[in-house]
Amino acid sequence: MKLQPNITKPLKRSLRHLLFWCFILVFFTSIFGVGNTFDMNVVYFSLFLMPVTIGATYVSIYKLLPDYLITKRYLLFALYSSYTLIISVFGAVFSIFFALAFLTDFKFEKMTVLSKSSVFIITSICLVVIVVSAFKLLKLNLKQSKNNAVLEAKFLAAQLKLKEQELKYLKMQIHPHFLFNTLNTMYGLALKKAEQTPDMILKLSNLLDYLLYQTEKPFVLLSEEIEHIKDYIALEKMRFNDTLHVTMEVKLASQNTTIAPMLLLPFVENSFKHGSITNGVLQINIEIKADVESVHFRIKNSNSDPIATQDGIGLDNIKKRLELVYPNNHELRIDNTNDAFEVALQLKTTSNA
Numbered sequence: 001m002k003l004q005p006n007i008t009k010p011l012k013r014s015l016r017h018l019l020f021w022c023f024i025l026v027f028f029t030s031i032f033g034v035g036n037t038f039d040m041n042v043v044y045f046s047l048f049l050m051p052v053t054i055g056a057t058y059v060s061i062y063k064l065l066p067d068y069l070i071t072k073r074y075l076l077f078a079l080y081s082s083y084t085l086i087i088s089v090f091g092a093v094f095s096i097f098f099a100l101a102f103l104t105d106f107k108f109e110k111m112t113v114l115s116k117s118s119v120f121i122i123t124s125i126c127l128v129v130i131v132v133s134a135f136k137l138l139k140l141n142l143k144q145s146k147n148n149a150v151l152e153a154k155f156l157a158a159q160l161k162l163k164e165q166e167l168k169y170l171k172m173q174i175h176p177h178f179l180f181n182t183l184n185t186m187y188g189l190a191l192k193k194a195e196q197t198p199d200m201i202l203k204l205s206n207l208l209d210y211l212l213y214q215t216e217k218p219f220v221l222l223s224e225e226i227e228h229i230k231d232y233i234a235l236e237k238m239r240f241n242d243t244l245h246v247t248m249e250v251k252l253a254s255q256n257t258t259i260a261p262m263l264l265l266p267f268v269e270n271s272f273k274h275g276s277i278t279n280g281v282l283q284i285n286i287e288i289k290a291d292v293e294s295v296h297f298r299i300k301n302s303n304s305d306p307i308a309t310q311d312g313i314g315l316d317n318i319k320k321r322l323e324l325v326y327p328n329n330h331e332l333r334i335d336n337t338n339d340a341f342e343v344a345l346q347l348k349t350t351s352n353a
Contacts, residue, residue: 048102088126200235331345
C-alpha cells in the first residue's frame with residue numbers, strides 16, 4: 001500500500017533526525033573516549049548527554065531563530081539565548097554528574113575511559129547546537145529569500161497589470177475624444193462639399209481601423225503612425241480649405257522604428273482643436289525625425305489665446321501614457337506663448353532593423 005504524501009514527508013523527516021542524532025552519538029563516543037579503544041561506558045555516558053544536546057538544539061532552531069532572530073527581535077533573541085545557554089550548561093553538568101554516578105556507582109575512579117574534562121564536554125554540546133543552528137539559519141534565509149522573490153514577482157506582475165489597465169483606460173479616454181472631433185469634421189465637409197465624402201469616408205475608415213484595432217498593440221511602426229497623421233491632416237484640410245497651412249518634415253533612418261500607438265496623433269489633433277487662425281491662416285509645422293536610438297517630434301501651431309490652449313484632458317493623458325510606456329526614456333517640453341503653441345517630444349527607442 002502506497003503511503004500518502006502527507007504521511008511520507010513527516011516520516012522521512014523523523015528518519016533524517018534520528019540518523020543525525022545517531023551520528024552525534026557516535027561523534028561524542030569517539031571524542032570522549034581514551035585513544036581509539038571502544039568502551040560501552042563511553043556510549044552510555046554519551047547517551048546521558050543526548051537529551052540536553054537535543055533539547056538545546058531544537059529550542060534554538062525551532063524557537064529562537066524563527067521567532068526572534070529572523071523576525072529581527074534581537075533583544076529578545078539575545079535574552080532567551082542567554083537563558084537557553086545557562087539552562088543547557090546546568091543540564092550538561094547534572095547529566096555528567098548523574099552519568100558518572102550511574103555508571104560507576106559513585107566510584108568515579110572506575111571511569112578511566114573518559115579522557116575529557118567537563119568544560120570540553122559542555123563545549124562539544126554547544127558546538128553541536130551552534131553548527132546545527134547555523135545550517136538552520138542558512139535554510140531559513142534561503143527560504144525567506146525565495147519567498148521574497150515570489151512576492152516581488154507577484155508584486156511586479158500586479159503592478160504591470162495595473163499599468164496595463166491604466167493604459168487601456170487612458171486609451172479609452174482618447175478614442176471618444178478623437179472620434180468625436182473627426183466626425184464633426186466629416187459632418188461639416190458633408191454639408192459643404194458632398195462630392196468629397198467618399199474620399200473622406202475612406203480616410204476616416206483607415207483612421208478608425210488604426211484607432212480601434214491597431215492601438216491594442218503595445219507598439220506600432222512609426223511609419224504607420226505618420227501615415228495616419230497624414231490622413232488626419234487631409235481630413236482637416238477639407239474642413240479648413242484655404243485657411244490652413246501645414247508643413248510636415250519627416251526623416252526616418254529606418255522604416256522599422258516602433259513607438260507606442262496613438263502617441264503623436266493626439267498632439268496633431270490638439271493643434272487643430274486649440275490652434276488659432278492668425279492673419280487668416282492656421283499655421284501648423286510638424287517635424288518627425290528618427291534614428292536608431294531616438295525619435296524626435298515637434299509640432300508648432302499659431303496661437304492667439306494662451307489660456308485656451310492650456311493642458312487639457314488629451315495632453316494630460318499623453319503625459320500619463322509617456323510615464324507608463326517610456327518611464328525615464330522620454331523628454332516632453334510644452335511652450336505656450338502669445339503667438340504660438342509648441343510641443344517637443346524626444347523618445348529613447350530602438351529600431352528593429
